[in-house]
Amino acid sequence: MGATRIDTPGRLLWREHSKALASFGIVALLIAVGGAISSGFASSGHILMLVKTGAFLGFLSLAQLIVIVSGNGGIDLSVGAVASVGAVVGAAVLHGNDGNIAASVAVVAALGLAIGLANGLMVSFLGLPPLIVTLAMASVVNGSIYIYSKGLAVSATSSPFLKLVSNGTALGIPNAILVWVGVTALCGLVLKYTKTGIKLYGVGANETAATLKGVKVPLFRFWVYGVSGLVSAISGLLLLGYIGTAFLDIGSRYVLPSVAAVTIGGVSIQGGSGGYLQVVAGTLVLTVLGALLVSLQTGEAGRQIVLGLVLLLLLAIYGRQHSANRGRFLGGLFRTRRA
Amino acid sequence: MKGARVSRGKGRVPIRDSALFLPLLIFVLIVVVNALVQPGLFRPRIVRSNTASFAPLILVAAGQAIIVLSGSLDLSVGAGMSLINCVFSAMMHESATSSALALLVGLAAALGMGLVNGLAVAYLRLPSLIATFASSAIWFGIALLLRPQPGGFVTPWVSSFYYLSVGPVALPLLILAVGLLGWHLVKRRRLGRYIYAVGSNEEAAYDSGVDASRVKLWAYVLGWAFVFLAAFAVTAQMSSGDAYMGNPFTLNSVAAVVVGGISLAGGKGKVLGAMLGAATLSLVINVIYYANVPSVYQEFVKGSIIIVALTLTILYRRPSRRAVGG
Numbered sequence: 001m002g003a004t005r006i007d008t009p010g011r012l013l014w015r016e017h018s019k020a021l022a023s024f025g026i027v028a029l030l031i032a033v034g035g036a037i038s039s040g041f042a043s044s045g046h047i048l049m050l051v052k053t054g055a056f057l058g059f060l061s062l063a064q065l066i067v068i069v070s071g072n073g074g075i076d077l078s079v080g081a082v083a084s085v086g087a088v089v090g091a092a093v094l095h096g097n098d099g100n101i102a103a104s105v106a107v108v109a110a111l112g113l114a115i116g117l118a119n120g121l122m123v124s125f126l127g128l129p130p131l132i133v134t135l136a137m138a139s140v141v142n143g144s145i146y147i148y149s150k151g152l153a154v155s156a157t158s159s160p161f162l163k164l165v166s167n168g169t170a171l172g173i174p175n176a177i178l179v180w181v182g183v184t185a186l187c188g189l190v191l192k193y194t195k196t197g198i199k200l201y202g203v204g205a206n207e208t209a210a211t212l213k214g215v216k217v218p219l220f221r222f223w224v225y226g227v228s229g230l231v232s233a234i235s236g237l238l239l240l241g242y243i244g245t246a247f248l249d250i251g252s253r254y255v256l257p258s259v260a261a262v263t264i265g266g267v268s269i270q271g272g273s274g275g276y277l278q279v280v281a282g283t284l285v286l287t288v289l290g291a292l293l294v295s296l297q298t299g300e301a302g303r304q305i306v307l308g309l310v311l312l313l314l315l316a317i318y319g320r321q322h323s324a325n326r327g328r329f330l331g332g333l334f335r336t337r338r339a
Numbered sequence: 340m341k342g343a344r345v346s347r348g349k350g351r352v353p354i355r356d357s358a359l360f361l362p363l364l365i366f367v368l369i370v371v372v373n374a375l376v377q378p379g380l381f382r383p384r385i386v387r388s389n390t391a392s393f394a395p396l397i398l399v400a401a402g403q404a405i406i407v408l409s410g411s412l413d414l415s416v417g418a419g420m421s422l423i424n425c426v427f428s429a430m431m432h433e434s435a436t437s438s439a440l441a442l443l444v445g446l447a448a449a450l451g452m453g454l455v456n457g458l459a460v461a462y463l464r465l466p467s468l469i470a471t472f473a474s475s476a477i478w479f480g481i482a483l484l485l486r487p488q489p490g491g492f493v494t495p496w497v498s499s500f501y502y503l504s505v506g507p508v509a510l511p512l513l514i515l516a517v518g519l520l521g522w523h524l525v526k527r528r529r530l531g532r533y534i535y536a537v538g539s540n541e542e543a544a545y546d547s548g549v550d551a552s553r554v555k556l557w558a559y560v561l562g563w564a565f566v567f568l569a570a571f572a573v574t575a576q577m578s579s580g581d582a583y584m585g586n587p588f589t590l591n592s593v594a595a596v597v598v599g600g601i602s603l604a605g606g607k608g609k610v611l612g613a614m615l616g617a618a619t620l621s622l623v624i625n626v627i628y629y630a631n632v633p634s635v636y637q638e639f640v641k642g643s644i645i646i647v648a649l650t651l652t653i654l655y656r657r658p659s660r661r662a663v664g665g
Contacts, residue, residue, distance in 0.1 A: 073604075075468070128649050129603040131412075131468075135590060136645035143639025150635060256414075256472050269466045301487070304480030311473035315465045 016275070019266030023281030026314070030288045038295055048174055054287035055180040056242060057254055057261060059235035061279045062187065063228040064258040067130070070224045071204030071271025074123075078134040079232040079258055081141035082115050083251030086236025088145050091157060091246040098161045108233045115141060116229020120222035138255070145248055158240045166241030176242065180280075187276035200224065205272030261286050264314050285314070361652055362600045362612040362619070369622045377629040387509040391502060393621040394511040395420075395573040397614045399588050400595035401518055402565030404613035407596050409558030410538040410605030411460050411467035415475035416566050417589030419452045421582050422482040423570035428491035428580025438494050446567050452478060453563025457556035475589070482582035489581035493574055501575030511572060515614070518568055522610050525561065534558050539606025595620050598648045619648070 035042025060079050067076040086108045093104040119137050122128045158166075168175045191197035202210040203217055211217050232251075240246050259269075265282030267274030289310060293303040374380045380389075399416050406413045423445045430441035452474070459470040503510045525531045533554045536544040545551045573584065593603075599616025601608030623644050627637050 122646070122650070126650060126653055128653055129597070131603060132593065132597045132645065132649060135594065136642045136649070139638050139642025139645070141642075143636065143642055146635045146638055259469060260472065263466070263469045269469065299483075299487075301480045301483035304476045304483065306480075308473045308476030308478075308480065311476065312459060312465070312470065315469060315473065316459075316463050 017277065020275070020278045020281045023265055023278065023285050027281065027284045027288050030285070030292050034288070034292045034295060037292075041292070041295055048177065050287055050291055051180075051284065052174040052176045053291075054283050055176040056235065056239050057257055057287065058180055058280055058283040059183065059238060060232060060251070060254045061258045061261040061283050062183065062276060063231040063235065064262050065267065065274065065276060065279050066200065066224055066231075067228045068259075068262055068267065068269060069200055069204045069271050069274060070221050072207065072221070073130055074204075074221070074224075074271055075130050075259065075269075076116075076119065076134045076225065076228050076232075077131065077255055077259075078115065078119060078137040078141060079228065079235075080249075080251035080253070080255035081138040081145075082112050082229050082232035083236030083239060083254065084246075084249060085115070085141055085145055086112055086233035087240040087243075087246040087250045088149070088248070090237040090240050094157075094159045094162070096157050096159050098159045101159060101161055105234070105237065108237050109230055112229040112231070112233020112236075113226050114229070116232070117222065117226040119229065120225030123225060124218045124221040138252075142248070142252070149248065157245050158243075162237070162241035163244070164241075166238050176238070179238070184276055184280055191275060201272055257286055260311060264311070358600050358607065358609050359612050359615070362598065362615040365598065365648055365651070366615045366619050366622075369619050369626065373622050373626050373629070376626055387504060387511075389621075389625070390509055390515075391511045391572075392576065393618055394515060395569045395576070396588060396591055396595060396621055397515060397617040398518060398565050398569035398572060399592045400599065400613045400617035401522065401610050402562035402569065403592040404562075404596050404599065404601055404608070404610045405522070405534065405558050405565070406467075406562040407593075407601055407603060407613075408538045408605060408608065408610070409534045409555050410541060411555060411558065412593070412603070413456060413471045413559070413562065414468060414589055414593075415452070415456060415471040415478055416562075416569075416592055417585035417587065418475040418478035418482065419449065419563065419566050420570040420573060420585035420588055422452070422478045422485070422585075423449055423567060424574050424577075424584055425482040425485035425491075425580045425582055427497070427570075427574045428493050429485045431492070431494045431497070433494065438496065442571075445570065449563045449567035449570070450560055453560040453566070454556070456563075457559030460559070461552040461555035479582065482585075486580040486582050489579065489583070491580040493578050493580070495578070497571075497575045498578050501572065514568055514572065518565060519611060519614070521564075522561075526610075530554065530557055530561075535606055537606075538604075591620060592617070594645050597652075598645060600652055616648075620644075 031042050031047065040046055060083060063079045063082075064076055067074045089111060090104045090108045093107050094100050115137065119130075119134050122133045123130045164175065165179065166176050170178060191200065199210070199215055199220060202213065203215060203220055207217050210220075236251055239250055243250065261282040262274070262279050263269060263282070264285050265274065265278030265280070267278055267282075289307065290303075293306055296302075298306065370380075377385075379385055399420065403413060403416060426445045426448055427441050430444060431438050456467075456471050456474055459465050459474065460467045463470075501510055505513070522531075533544065533549050534557075536547075536549055537551045537554045537558075541551045544554075569588070570585075574580075577584065595617035596608075596613045597603060597616070598619055599608065599612035599614065601613055620641070623641060624637065627634075627640055632640065
């Protein structure tokens with residue numbers, strides 16, 4: 001044993017934010033590489049545009065984060081479907097009219113909360129595996145939209161105010177980015193300094209300890225899934241403002257990236273740790289990497305291959321988890337013990 | 340050894356407590372419902388064609404089941420099937436040698452993909468969910484390189500071979516039986532018992548002298564042998580190549596595994612259960628079609644059925660677990 005290290009405030013800060021910093025470093029590196037290849041890539045206008053696109057993945061990744069942090073195999077594969085429902089129902093209530101915005105937000109929030117709570121009910125009280133519950137829920141929700149729209153495109157559109165929120169700019173900065181910054185700051189405060197936030201990490205890190213502290217763990221997780229649904233649905237509404245019209249699988253393509261963004265930020269998929277700033281960093285890595293691959297003109301095939309390789313590389317750097325064959329080079333790959 | 344209670348031989352476990360009881364019950368139920376809406380379901384010709392069209396999902400579900408039993412998951416099986424399918428369509432020409440070569444390369448690709456996933460999960464210790472999501476992008480990219488647009492040509496013998504039947508036994512059924520037999524041979528041996536042991540409690544298995552990482556790696560390779568068979572079956576059905584072809588198989592295979600009564604936490608359940616689960620899911624689509632339910636309801640009904648089956652599995656398992664006392 002070496003000398004006991006004293007946790008100075010600086011060290012604590014470093015330990016807390018080193019993963020987010022590493023991811024932001026990767027973002028900077030990717031932008032630099034992009035700038036070296038085409039001069040427009042590193043221009044401030046383009047960077048703002050990239051961050052703005054990232055914001056929508058960022059919102060859905062927040063929904064993903066809280067469920068993952070709550071532990072016990074927590075994951076929400078229905079965030080995309082719930083976002084779609086938020087966009088489609090939101091558009092239907094809006095009717096392109098700003099006067100309906102309050103009603104639209106209320107309906108969408110209630111619907112998202114209800115779907116999320118249904119997930120929470122099955123996961124937390126019935127003890128069903130979150131992966132498959134939320135996957136099946138995605139089928140049910142997507143199927144419902146399909147039935148509602150009779151398989152046709154939904155013609156409803158967003159309203160001017162919603163467009164302004166998702167697509168407008170203030171002082172040259174896209175509003176979506178401003179919203180994202182606000183959400184990030186709010187998350188930092190809520191997750192770190194409120195009772196609810198502290199409970200969330202406690203439940204995820206050690207269920208037994210949380211129970212002994214008097215937290216009703218199943219009830220708490222039930223609400224975590226509910227909030228995840230609510231955040232997803234509102235994200236869908238913002239996505240509607242960004243894209244302009246709602247369509248059936250408007251949210252589907254964000255599902256697995258939202259899980260990837262959380263992990264790339266260095267958040268353990270086993271729960272109990274990881275802040276939203278890390279997720280923001282992970283989201284930006286994914287977004288900038290995607291844009292860089294597009295600008296390299298590798299075609300879809302090359303883009304997918306590089307994306308997969310980079311994801312594996314990033315995971316290998318800081319996404320590793322505990323295993324039984326621990327503490328050996330490559331987990332004992334080169335040992336000769338017989339299986 | 341702790342956590343490796345594999346029942347050898349028959350008896351002892353009452354049928355109601357078997358891991359197969361509920362999947363079988365659900366399967367029989369859906370068969371009955373299907374028979375009600377589709378007269379002639381049991382006609383040999385219908386049985387044969389159903390087996391042929393269900394075989395790919397059943398096979399890939401068996402592969403997924405082995406991986407899940409070992410405590411991991413594979414979200415790249417669908418993209419992997421696409422890749423193998425594209426290898427076939429890129430390499431198979433008129434000559435017999437090209438077909439043989441394509442089969443060999445396809446098998447090597449399948450085992451190679453299993454090996455890469457297994458190494459990433461067992462030795463690099465990446466979470467299997469994310470690692471295989473990442474590798475699926477790679478498989479899909481390679482498949483797209485091989486076949487940017489759907490199409491191409493696969494020698495006709497593949498298809499005519501697949502739809503061959505020896506007396507009343509159709510070839511797809513034979514493939515399924517051979518696959519199941521292969522798994523039963525493995526299950527009885529050390530590797531099979533270790534897969535269950537590592538899946539139910541990795542730490543305990545390691546402490547009792549099992550090289551847990553190696554077992555997890557082997558589970559992936561074994562699972563991907565089934566993915567190869569599934570890709571062969573699907574190629575025979577389509578007779579062409581398509582890089583997007585495998586997409587639905589990924590999540591459907593996971594759903595089949597769960598409906599088949601296998602715990603996603605690993606270590607509990609039977610591969611045959613997953614195969615029944617896959618057949619059940621396929622029959623659901625059949626029922627929807629023959630019951631004249633508008634096709635827009637398909638997705639909704641599929642999701643609902645999974646939730647109902649899942650709830651049944653858990654609600655049913657609760658009391659029996661208490662009775663067994665483990």
